[in-house]
Amino acid sequence: xxxxxxxxxxxxxxxxxxxxxxxxxxxxxxxxxxxxxxxxxxxxxxxxxxxxxxxxxxxxxxxxxxxxxxxxxxxxxxxxxxxxxxxxxxxxxxxxxxxxxxxxxxxxxxxxxxxxxxxxxxxxxxxxxxxxxxxxxxxxxxxxxxxxxxxxxxxxxxxxxxxxxxxxxxxxxxxxxxxxxxxxxxxxxxxxxxxxxxxxxxxxxxxxxxxxxxxxxxxxxxxxxxxxxxxxxxxxxxxxxxxxxxxxxxxxxxxxxxxxxxxxxxxxxxxxxxxxxxxxxxxxxxxxxxxxxxxxxxxxxxxxxxxxxxxxxxxxxxxxxxxxxxxxxxxxxxxxxxxxxxxxxxxxxxxxxxxxxxxxxxxxxxxxxxxxxxxxxxxxxxxxxxxxxxxxxxxxxxxxxxxxxxxxxxxxxxxxxxxxxxxxxxxxxxxxxxxxxxxxxxxxxxxxxxxxxxxxxxxxxxxxxxxxxxxxxxxxxxxxxxxxxxxxxxxxxxxxxxxxxxxxxxxxxxxxxxxxxxxxxxxxxxxxxxxxxxxxxxxxxxxxxxxxxxxxxxxxxxxxxxxxxxxxxxxxxxxxxxxxxxxxxxxxxxxxxxxxxxxxxxxxxxxxxxxxxxxxxxxxxxxxxxxxxxxxxxxxxxxxxxxxxxxxxxxxxxxxxxxxxxxxxxxxxxxxxxxxxxxxxxxxxxxxxxxxxxxxxxxxxxxxxxxxxxxxxxxxxxxxxxxxxxxxxxxxxxxxxxxxxxxxxxxxxxxxxxxxxxxxxxxxxxxxxxxxxxxxxxxxxxxxxxxxxxxxxxxxxxxxxxxxxxxxxxxxxxxxxxx
DNA sequence: TATGGCTGCCTTTTT
DNA sequence: GGCAGCCATA
Numbered sequence: 060x061x062x063x064x065x066x067x068x069x070x071x072x073x074x075x076x077x078x079x080x081x082x083x084x085x086x087x088x089x090x091x092x093x094x095x096x097x098x099x100x101x102x103x104x105x106x107x108x109x110x111x112x113x114x115x116x117x118x119x120x121x122x123x124x125x126x127x128x129x130x131x132x133x134x135x136x137x138x139x140x141x142x143x144x145x146x147x148x149x150x151x152x153x154x155x156x157x158x159x160x161x162x163x164x165x166x167x168x169x170x171x172x173x174x175x176x177x178x179x180x181x182x183x184x185x186x187x188x189x190x191x192x193x194x195x196x197x198x199x200x201x202x203x204x205x206x207x208x209x210x211x212x213x214x215x216x217x218x219x220x221x222x223x224x225x226x227x228x229x230x231x232x233x234x235x236x237x238x239x240x241x242x243x244x245x246x247x248x249x250x251x252x253x254x255x256x257x258x259x260x261x262x263x264x265x266x267x268x269x270x271x272x273x274x275x276x277x278x279x280x281x282x283x284x285x286x287x288x289x290x291x292x293x294x295x296x297x298x299x300x301x302x303x304x305x306x307x308x309x310x311x312x313x314x315x316x317x318x319x320x321x322x323x324x325x326x327x328x329x330x331x332x333x334x335x336x337x338x339x340x341x342x343x344x345x346x347x348x349x350x351x352x353x354x355x356x357x358x359x360x361x362x363x364x365x366x367x368x369x370x371x372x373x374x375x376x377x378x379x380x381x382x383x384x385x386x387x388x389x390x391x392x393x394x395x396x397x398x399x400x401x402x403x404x405x406x407x408x409x410x411x412x413x414x415x416x417x418x419x420x421x422x423x424x425x426x427x428x429x430x431x432x433x434x435x436x437x438x439x440x441x442x443x444x445x446x447x448x449x450x451x452x453x454x455x456x457x458x459x460x461x462x463x464x465x466x467x468x469x470x471x472x473x474x475x476x477x478x479x480x481x482x483x484x485x486x487x488x489x490x491x492x493x494x495x496x497x498x499x500x501x502x503x504x505x506x507x508x509x510x511x512x513x514x515x516x517x518x519x520x521x522x523x524x525x526x527x528x529x530x531x532x533x534x535x536x537x538x539x540x541x542x543x544x545x546x547x548x549x550x551x552x553x554x555x556x557x558x559x560x561x562x563x564x565x566x567x568x569x570x571x572x573x574x575x576x577x578x579x580x581x582x583x584x585x586x587x588x589x590x591x592x593x594x595x596x597x598x599x600x601x602x603x604x605x606x607x608x609x610x611x612x613x614x615x616x617x618x619x620x621x622x623x624x625x626x627x628x629x630x631x632x633x634x635x636x637x638x639x640x641x642x643x644x645x646x647x648x649x650x651x652x653x654x655x656x657x658x659x660x661x662x663x664x665x666x667x668x669x670x671x672x673x674x675x676x677x678x679x680x681x682x683x684x685x686x687x688x689x690x691x692x693x694x695x696x697x698x699x700x701x702x703x704x705x706x707x708x709x710x711x712x713x714x715x716x717x718x719x720x721x722x723x724x725x726x727x728x729x730x731x732x733x734x735x736x737x738x739x740x741x742x743x744x745x746x747x748x749x750x751x752x753x754x755x756x757x758x759x760x761x762x763x764x765x766x767x768x769x770x771x772x773x774x775x776x777x778x779x780x781x782x783x784x785x786x787x788x789x790x791x792x793x794x795x796x797x798x799x800x801x802x803x804x805x806x807x808x809x810x811x812x813x814x815x816x817x818x819x820x821x822x823x824x825x826x827x828x829x830x831x832x833x834x835x836x837x838x839x840x841x842x843x844x845x846x847x848x849x850x851x852x853x854x855x856x857x858x859x860x861x862x863x864x865x866x867x868x869x870x871x872x873x874x875x876x877x878x
Numbered sequence: 879t880a881t882g883g884c885t886g887c888c889t890t891t892t893t
Numbered sequence: 894g895g896c897a898g899c900c901a902t903a
Contacts, residue, residue, distance in 0.1 A: 168893055527879050672891045694890050734894045
């Protein structure tokens, strides 16, 4: 991503002071400089959107290195995604060259995996532990819920999973939670049992789930202070980005790392454990805690649902007394128009410190608003506008489309394909979520970590080998009787008491696993060649019969599955190229921790499509924010959650502030949700934007007006008057739109205001129309049907009106009649 | 044991 | 409109 700070300062204010980091300060404003150069135990950088925080962070690291205040190995920088980590590393490298080698720049999860791999043996795991993604843990929890017949008490796998996750993020375990829970409630007791079983199963499988990676590292540090000391001595400068999105476990981890080493470790014999408090830090710098820099913006906190605790940032000064706070408010990204919209929106959140982004680049283009008849109509607008911008010289790669939920990407994708707009979906149905990829990875896990029973069970009958429930149970029973693992039981096919055909199948599977193991995990002393993972995977997929089964299948989807597996093989090759010493476990770790935002091959001339959450931290010349509707943004489910609507508003704010030059806000009047067409209402957030900032190409009133008062949702009169009908006007499409936000409007009023559904929804489902028919529309008058597209509830009539010109109408709801 | 058809639920957002 | 899980059947 380009550096938002253009180093233009020629006559710098501190010329030739001879600081070794002089050049790093070029072009920075005063607070940015301070954020780079401040030295002290704790620093909080409150960085508004687009205020150049990444630049400040990288320069701060570069400055520490350049001035020799730190060795690279003493720096630990935590980012939110692997992609952000990669970019930060690259930028630091640009500033200081190869000196950057040896820094830890990674996500919380990657850093914890590195620590856990080294220390796993301290507490009952082995180096070769594997990582359960949410699908894996859901499968395990599902089994446990079933075993405990817990569904009878209203415990669903999903609810159990999310509760366990929340508890782990609070550093609770089954035992500690059980002490405080109301154990007379059978559902609670059951939950605690399942939680405990789940944890034991993970341990037995030598596996951690996502939340464990953090929580168990904290546990490790607390239980084994001498282990923690190793890392406390090593990391002298800890920097955390996106601090507003850290949860309690992550907070605790940072807290553990920044404590002074206890000094009890053997290699510090002179301290005797007593010098911690009286040793002067200068004389013995290793005894003080690491310096901590955190960067964040509470207005961009959008992960509360996953346990992020905004208090981590709002109470930073309390947690780290004497902490320095630097505020970055000048924005280097967006036009004033975009910032004014953003400021106005976020100003409606009441529990925040007031902070106003500003810029000196000028007002720029107005925000473009558009209301489609349907989500397809909306998508068509986006596609058309993308093409217009492209012709005006904006790169496809400089444009992005955001939406609240992944499912919204479908309509956009359809239209983009039809309109031949190159696009790329970030996230969505992930490559690694596909069944065949998970199967292939399960084969690899079965080799890397045979203790992982879930993985072995997964591949047991893939491809079909005639091994069903009965045989699976027989294997498990045999393993239990003999006191061996499920995996090892496979080596004793003849002893299982199953038929000869099935014995043979099991023996074959075992042989394939053994062969692959020999390739990927050679006996000690030998080193696996870089091609080991690729070769092993080919053996597993080939000799197991997995690929053959797909190839002879009649299901046309299986062809795509073979291609996906080919791609996975290609991924292993790529991995080997980038990591010549990379082991099977390294590969599996990387795969487990990649995220949606990490899709590295961005650029290459396509428009990016992604959820608002994925968009955080990115920026584009032109941004399309779609589906700005009630129940979608803010999402319906958020209404019932404490702080939900405010978090949704922050999400909207994050979306707005991604735009550099152009912002488009769009919505649809109807939206198909699970097959049914439902009427959508404009989002309450729209009216929080001063309406003179928006140029409506087609306003909600244009689309929905049927001469009456029923549908003017945005203009509905408040109970008690206020302002109505016309008046503040100002946009050329009349006054349908958005009165200026009224100060101190009570919250209850807002919800009443925006949510009103039009009096009645017309249903023309059974109206038969064909090209050539004449129709009458309540607003547009008479016209002739050019053609009808779509089916069922989504039939669209393309009509040429005698006076109003061509329009597309959703037949189901349009106020029309056949003549 | 494999398959196919049915039903019901679903959709927030992610490391 | 899609997927997962359940059940009935071969």
